[in-house]
Amino acid sequence: MSSDNKPAGRLIKAPESFLDAAGVRQVFAEAKAGRRGFIRQAFMAASAASLAPVAMATSNPLATGEGDPNILNLPEHSKGLGQPVVTDGYGKPSRYEVNVQRRQSPGLTQTAQASVSFAPLQSLFGIVTPSGLHFERHHQGWWDIDPSKHRLMINGSAPELLKRAMVFTMDELMRLPSVSRFHFIECGANTGMEWGNVAVPTVQYSHGMLSCSEFTGVPLRILLDMAGVDYKKARFVLAEGADGSSMTRTIPMEMVENGEVLVAYGQNGEMLRPENGYPLRLVVPGVQGVSWVKYLRRIEVGDKPWASKDEAIHYMDLMPGGQHRQYSSIQECKSVVTTPSGGQVLLDKGFYNISGLAWSGRGKVRRVDVSVDGGRNWRSARLEGAVLAKCLTRFNIDWVWDGKPALIQSRAIDDTGFVQPTYGQLRTARGTRSIYHNNAIQTWLVEEGGEVKNVQLS
Amino acid sequence: MFSCPKPGRALLALLLSLVASAALAQAKAFEGVGRTATPKEVAAWDIDVRPDFKGLPKGAGSVLKGQEVWEGKCAQCHGIFGESGEVFAPLIGGTTAEDVKTGHVARLNDRAYPGRTTLMKVATVSTLWDYINRAMPWTAPKSLSTEEVYAVTAFMLNLGGVVPENFTLSDQNIAEVQQRMPNRKGMSLDHSLWPGRGLTTVMKADTRNTACMKDCVTEASVASALPEHARNVHGNLAEQNRAVGAQHGADTSKPAGSPARSVTLVAAPSRAVVAKPQAPMALLNKNSCTACHGMDGKLVGPAFREIARKYGSGADAETYLAGKIRAGGVGVWGQIPMPAQALSEADARAVAQWLRAGAPK
Numbered sequence: 001m002s003s004d005n006k007p008a009g010r011l012i013k014a015p016e017s018f019l020d021a022a023g024v025r026q027v028f029a030e031a032k033a034g035r036r037g038f039i040r041q042a043f044m045a046a047s048a049a050s051l052a053p054v055a056m057a058t059s060n061p062l063a064t065g066e067g068d069p070n071i072l073n074l075p076e077h078s079k080g081l082g083q084p085v086v087t088d089g090y091g092k093p094s095r096y097e098v099n100v101q102r103r104q105s106p107g108l109t110q111t112a113q114a115s116v117s118f119a120p121l122q123s124l125f126g127i128v129t130p131s132g133l134h135f136e137r138h139h140q141g142w143w144d145i146d147p148s149k150h151r152l153m154i155n156g157s158a159p160e161l162l163k164r165a166m167v168f169t170m171d172e173l174m175r176l177p178s179v180s181r182f183h184f185i186e187c188g189a190n191t192g193m194e195w196g197n198v199a200v201p202t203v204q205y206s207h208g209m210l211s212c213s214e215f216t217g218v219p220l221r222i223l224l225d226m227a228g229v230d231y232k233k234a235r236f237v238l239a240e241g242a243d244g245s246s247m248t249r250t251i252p253m254e255m256v257e258n259g260e261v262l263v264a265y266g267q268n269g270e271m272l273r274p275e276n277g278y279p280l281r282l283v284v285p286g287v288q289g290v291s292w293v294k295y296l297r298r299i300e301v302g303d304k305p306w307a308s309k310d311e312a313i314h315y316m317d318l319m320p321g322g323q324h325r326q327y328s329s330i331q332e333c334k335s336v337v338t339t340p341s342g343g344q345v346l347l348d349k350g351f352y353n354i355s356g357l358a359w360s361g362r363g364k365v366r367r368v369d370v371s372v373d374g375g376r377n378w379r380s381a382r383l384e385g386a387v388l389a390k391c392l393t394r395f396n397i398d399w400v401w402d403g404k405p406a407l408i409q410s411r412a413i414d415d416t417g418f419v420q421p422t423y424g425q426l427r428t429a430r431g432t433r434s435i436y437h438n439n440a441i442q443t444w445l446v447e448e449g450g451e452v453k454n455v456q457l458s
Numbered sequence: 459m460f461s462c463p464k465p466g467r468a469l470l471a472l473l474l475s476l477v478a479s480a481a482l483a484q485a486k487a488f489e490g491v492g493r494t495a496t497p498k499e500v501a502a503w504d505i506d507v508r509p510d511f512k513g514l515p516k517g518a519g520s521v522l523k524g525q526e527v528w529e530g531k532c533a534q535c536h537g538i539f540g541e542s543g544e545v546f547a548p549l550i551g552g553t554t555a556e557d558v559k560t561g562h563v564a565r566l567n568d569r570a571y572p573g574r575t576t577l578m579k580v581a582t583v584s585t586l587w588d589y590i591n592r593a594m595p596w597t598a599p600k601s602l603s604t605e606e607v608y609a610v611t612a613f614m615l616n617l618g619g620v621v622p623e624n625f626t627l628s629d630q631n632i633a634e635v636q637q638r639m640p641n642r643k644g645m646s647l648d649h650s651l652w653p654g655r656g657l658t659t660v661m662k663a664d665t666r667n668t669a670c671m672k673d674c675v676t677e678a679s680v681a682s683a684l685p686e687h688a689r690n691v692h693g694n695l696a697e698q699n700r701a702v703g704a705q706h707g708a709d710t711s712k713p714a715g716s717p718a719r720s721v722t723l724v725a726a727p728s729r730a731v732v733a734k735p736q737a738p739m740a741l742l743n744k745n746s747c748t749a750c751h752g753m754d755g756k757l758v759g760p761a762f763r764e765i766a767r768k769y770g771s772g773a774d775a776e777t778y779l780a781g782k783i784r785a786g787g788v789g790v791w792g793q794i795p796m797p798a799q800a801l802s803e804a805d806a807r808a809v810a811q812w813l814r815a816g817a818p819k
Binding site for chain 2: 226312
């Protein structure tokens with residue numbers, strides 16, 4: 001059991017002379033005598049005693065001797081009986097994964113109900129965010145709503161905008177033809193703390209209001225067709241939540257007409273999580289998360305936008321000159337390297353796989369370039385798997401670290417030809433006080449000691 | 459208008475009937491799904507108010523009445539004058555009589571002015587009315603009467619110098635008040651970030667980077683990084699990274715440059731850690747206790763730890779605290795009242811027990 005609790009992975013490289021010749025002879029003699037415990041202790045003591053100022057550990061050292069005790073001494077799990085089925089009716093991650101958690105950014109909000117938790121992007125693979133690690137943003141706390149009592153209403157700002165106002169139960173919504181699609185969701189304020197300067201240490205806090213799931217639901221178009229909406233007059237849609245804040249946002253009818261706006265109940269093969277709007281939320285691909293109204297109770301069609309609280313007080317971009325950009329909703333093309341990233345340590349020189357995420361609210365990612373010299377020279381990365389519209393795309397690129405300081409950046413290009421901007425370009429266009437829609441190129445500084453820091457260049 | 463020969467007309471009629479039957483077929487395909495909403499149902503949920511005041515219920519409320527409602531239900535979080543930033547961003551402040559004239563809040567352009575209040579930003583009075591009506595007070599949304607919503611809106615506008623003290627806001631004069639909103643001309647639609655047509659005026663993106671690949675002009679030097687003293691502000695980053703992988707987390711509990719080996723010492727969690735007595739967070743959150751009480755620091759009310767320190771040793775502390783939670787009170791910790799809480803005796807006791815145990819995390 002106890003060996004099970006020790007972290008696997010890297011060991012500190014021991015100096016050549018960590019055991020003197022006599023010591024080595026004694027260890028071998030004891031080994032012949034079959035005293036394995038003595039061998040293990042001898043190696044551990046020698047390792048702990050090595051005081052040489054090595055900052056770097058090697059990946060997989062083989063100490064002098066017969067080999068790695070993790071191989072030579074069979075662990076409990078190779079020699080005993082394991083756990084039965086259904087110890088957990090709903091399985092959990094390994095207990096060794098306990099560091100992989102959603103987290104609040106200290107001091108960002110005063111209350112925990114009107115707040116944010118950030119997804120641990122530095123620990124995720126591929127493009128799908130495990131539902132339990134999906135970032136959270138609540139305006140008035142989350143609820144676990146009884147789906148048998150949840151209703152969706154469709155109505156109009158004026159009677160002539162549709163044939164009839166309608167009500168649907170969850171049973172009915174789940175009877176309708178469904179679609180399943182992968183999309184990213186990003187808060188409009190993601191990376192918002194970094195507009196003026198570096199404010200947070202890791203990619204979790206700088207970019208973690210970003211998640212990606214397979215959503216299942218009904219195209220909103222089907223419901224509006226059933227209600228007989230007059231699409232000539234009704235050019236806007238209001239979505240409203242059932243929670244305390246009953247949050248509202250205006251959506252353009254064009255996005256409903258082309259079938260991409262979904263009334264969704266499914267997320268990654270199961271129902272939505274309560275924190276993400278169970279049992280029903282709006283999916284508005286490519287648009288900032290605040291429009292993906294959770295606990296969705298009502299859709300109203302109208303001929304004008306609504307200027308709701310989250311489009312007239314918040315989620316507006318303050319421009320130089322003092323005007324606010326209103327109804328700014330699209331999340332433009334953006335990318336970030338997730339490993340190596342801020343707050344991590346490279347354990348040795350040599351080969352690394354630089355890995356990250358790219359996305360665009362306007363369509364597909366066409367290409368991602370990576371620089372390790374602060375943007376002077378770039379190489380195009382490999383895009384993994386299916387590259388989908390308005391969805392995260394995973395990119396990877398080989399890198400051999402020579403142990404010298406490096407400035408790692410990624411730059412995404414989407415299928416409109418738009419190239420992700422530098423901080424300089426973004427600030428020239430929008431100043432530094434916008435809070436929202438920061439899609440600048442991120443820089444990670446790899447220091448000589450291997451530690452990675454969040455930095456901004458100028 | 460139509461002067462085509464009869465066969466043409468017949469064809470047109472046939473086409474029209476085909477279109478109609480296709481629509482019918484579509485509707486029939488979803489037969490048995492959904493029903494017509496009753497007028498009462500629509501009235502119960504359709505509460506939104508637009509900038510042109512579509513949806514605004516008839517009614518009125520005075521500044522004076524608003525002050526009364528404010529001090530009872532709003533000031534706890536927003537401050538007596540709407541100025542407090544303790545719980546939420548401040549609502550009132552930063553606007554001037556000149557702004558009321560121009561319709562532009564001048565201080566939005568003043569980089570030295572700290573923060574942006576709601577009244578500095580909002581252009582539309584309907585937005586205030588709508589959100590107060592649907593979402594306030596924070597722990598009891600939708601509990602205000604129509605008169606109270608008018609009154610609170612009037613009171614806030616008075617605090618901001620938009621309407622006089624003797625003003626009564628109503629559905630009749632709200633459009634005139636709109637013409638006095640300090641930032642009414644502060645919105646811009648000159649951008650390309652609206653995902654529809656016809657609302658915003660610009661088609662092109664406002665940044666134009668190019669994908670240079672070799673010997674590009676760079677932003678040469680590091681201009682911003684976290685100061686060394688902020689190294690551990692977000693907690694130990696070693697514990698925020700997986701214990702295995704190409705990179706480990708930096709041990710930020712130690713100064714930078716410490717041997718990287720420390721990161722290999724992140725122990726897997728022991729069961730004992732998980733089993734430590736924990737805060738009844740579900741209860742605290744469910745009953746909105748955490749809206750006003752923090753773990754360690756004062757928010758609206760005292761921190762749980764402060765309460766635990768004050769009462770933890772008393773013999774009847776549990777009974778006393780459970781009673782206080784359910785009955786509410788004022789004066790022990792200051793002049794902001796704690797309303798009576800509608801949780802069960804058993805739940806109140808569970809919270810009280812935890813407080814008596816010193817409020818461990």
